[in-house]
Amino acid sequence: MPYVPHTEDEVREMLATIGVDSIADLFAEITDDMRPKSFDLPEGLSEMEVVTKLEAMANKNATDRTSFLGAGFYDHYIPAAVDALTMRGEFYTAYTPYQPEASQGTLQAIFEYQTAVTRLLGMECANASVYDGGTALYEALMMAVRKTKRRKIIVSEALNPIYRVMLESYTSNLDLEFVTVPHKDGMTDIEGLKAAIDGETAALLVQNPNFFGSINDFTELFTAAKAQKAISIVSSYPVLQTLLKTPGDMGADIAVAEGQSLGLPLSFGGPYLGIMTCTKKMVRQMPGRIVGRTVDSEGRTGYVLTLQAREQHIRRQKATSNICSNQSLCALRAIVHMSALGELGMKRAARVSIERAHICADRLTAIDGVEMLTKGPFGNEFAITLPVNAYEVTAKLTARGVVPGFPLGRYYEGLENGLLVACTEKTSEEQIGIFAEMLKGALR
């Protein structure tokens, strides 16, 4: 039997030690009325057969298309060192580091991850991760609700709609009031958000760059929130954050991010990485694991899970969150990725991605009837308006080998002709050229 080592003799010996005659005796408490009504599963396969079957299934997925899809999830280059190091069994076959002396590898790596993401986002504290960027936003929102004891949440409509629908689901049984401030032609409506903040506001949720790719400075907005004692939460994009003014510099209380772009493959939606950072003032409201530095009984530096009085295994129903397993190996990938590229490589990836996006925007808007929807500065993603329905164009181009982007009409009424286009350092000028030509042909 695969992965069961006992020989028949050994099983007999073990049964004799236990003092029963058969394995069936061990299950005697499961009486007949509780036995399975069916257990109709396929016969086991050899390792080779399973791999062959899965290879065939993988081949049914078209990954040979040139893709300009982003929408918060980007295809950045991952250095080979990331796989080589994170696939070490000592890392990936370990459990949560409950025994710190036997888990210094995981713990120090997470400490280094916490250091890197706080520096990237200009914040003071980070946890060891949550599931993804969306659950990070939800947890951030709940931190704000607990901290302020208020129930009004102000959300920019230019915040990723994939996350906005998640927030709606998570809070549907809670007594919270959501105020969504509409985007203004793809721009975050800073004045509208400011006007919505009042003395009842628990949290303000914005994104930078916003879903349409537009880059903002939220300093004034966060100052306005602070004046009403509301918590400012911003969702960031880690790769661009190597260049952009940080949430910390803008005065955010909590900054979260989807960490997928830091060394995680797209992998059809997961596993990804929820990055959570905050000010020191907010840290006791933070959910999940946090690693801290300390010393051992000999005075040597070591690392432990700390501030555990916030957590479910200690506080049960009074915990800050129910989270237990997080995305530890993904956080490890992120710190290895950031280390392998280093400060200079990370910035280079960001700058090249931005350059490609600007070249792409120029090429596309040179086509008759194609206009920029994103106004003002943008990074590696931008929205355009087509003279026709973007869904149809997307279908047409995808069939010809280029996935042109994300049709905005899926989430934004009135933007049926809008298309969100992303580039990374992997996008070549040749690919941009083919895309532009193809789009031109499709619109003719």
Add this chain to the structure above:
Amino acid sequence: MKTIFEKSVAGREGCWPCEGLAEEAYIPTELLRDGDIGLPSASELDVVRHFTKLSQRNMGVDGNFYPLGSCTMKYNPKFTEVVAGLPGFTRLHPVLPQLQGAGGLCQGALEVMYETEHLLSEITGMHAYTLHPMAGAHGELTGVMLMAAYHKDRGNKKTKIIVPDSAHGTNPASAAIAGYDVVTVESVNGIVDPDALAAVLDDEVAGMMMTCPNTLGLFETHLPKIVKMLRKVDALLYYDGANLNAIMGKMRVGDVGFDIVHLNLHKTFATPHGGGGPGSGPVGVCEKLKQFLPISRVAKQEDGQFYLDYNHPKSIGYIAPFYGNFGVVLKAYAYILRLGGVGLTRATENAVLAANYMRKRLDGHLEVPYDRICMHEFVASAADQAKKGVRALDFAKALLDKGHHAPTIYFPLIVPESIMIEPTETENKETLDHFIDDLIEIAQLVDTNPEALQAAPVTLPVTRLDETKAARGMELTDDL
């Protein structure tokens, strides 16, 4: 060991991600950050050596016996990593199937999800599954949200969820976060007692969260009675799948009356835990709850094509950005295909065999409070030894010195000085014997040399760490 930041030298280059460097400043200066970020600056070799050395300061299943109770640290077959790493899966953008006419471009991935849902349904006797929850606790929250949706739809006024005192801490936390009051029911002889349940059960109870076998490794023999009691007040029964490794092929939770179940693919279905995740916590439901499952749902057309179905008006909505931890689901799917029904049953049988063998061999050396046939794990107690100054914590640290990862300690809370041992089916008899011999030797040292146990571990990179200093000092990054 120095951190990667302490080893950095400003200006030292790592991997070059790409050629060409943008000269033009596309973004106005006032929107940019100033100065250096402080990310690592090291050569590729520096980085490889740093993280290789860090890995050597870790125990994992690949190198050490890891009998961490309630965590099912079985061997993670290597071939599943090959499968999850196939470019046909890793390069797939999750938005792709949501584009018009592009569902045909991800048929393989959609089929994996569809098939996995159906295999899990058959293994547990549930009607339908969602793969979206990204960990066990996330599955619990999803399950409680499903309960809330059911009662809302029925017009029921429910405010409470019952949790046994032996439950995982995540159970009460999940119930509370979803907006319910938590009511604890005490165990009698280690299991849920129908009389104790009757005392707290009323019309306001939305449901009850249980695991079977429970965290003491004991089978809940009153289960059929409990199911009937809950039905009477229209309360739902939730199964915490942390302990599914004990019952595959022997009992299906759907058949015995559980309404909602979450599984931990990173436990029962052999996907690696990664030092704290990523996990995967699929949730299965009975027929009447299917309409409330999160969207999207993967479905199959008559012509055999798979597609994403969003048309479920009573759904609780979106609990994940896409379809859950797909990369983890892939590994579990490959594992199930490899083992088949017979292999899964054998896994359960041998997990229970190993636990009982260890329990019996420990007899007379360490107290086992509920000393009867157990399932996949059992709980010993160092309460007697603690009176002599050697606590469960000291046993755990002494075991680390012997090269074993420690069992779970101080959980479940209902056994003082508990030591919870779960060997799993994948460890050979020599390993089980070796561990028990070492544990017996440690127990004997309690009388002869307790100081040595209190000082353990001494063979690892660090000795016991000062947790109070960590909590007070709050050094959470290299900068604080």
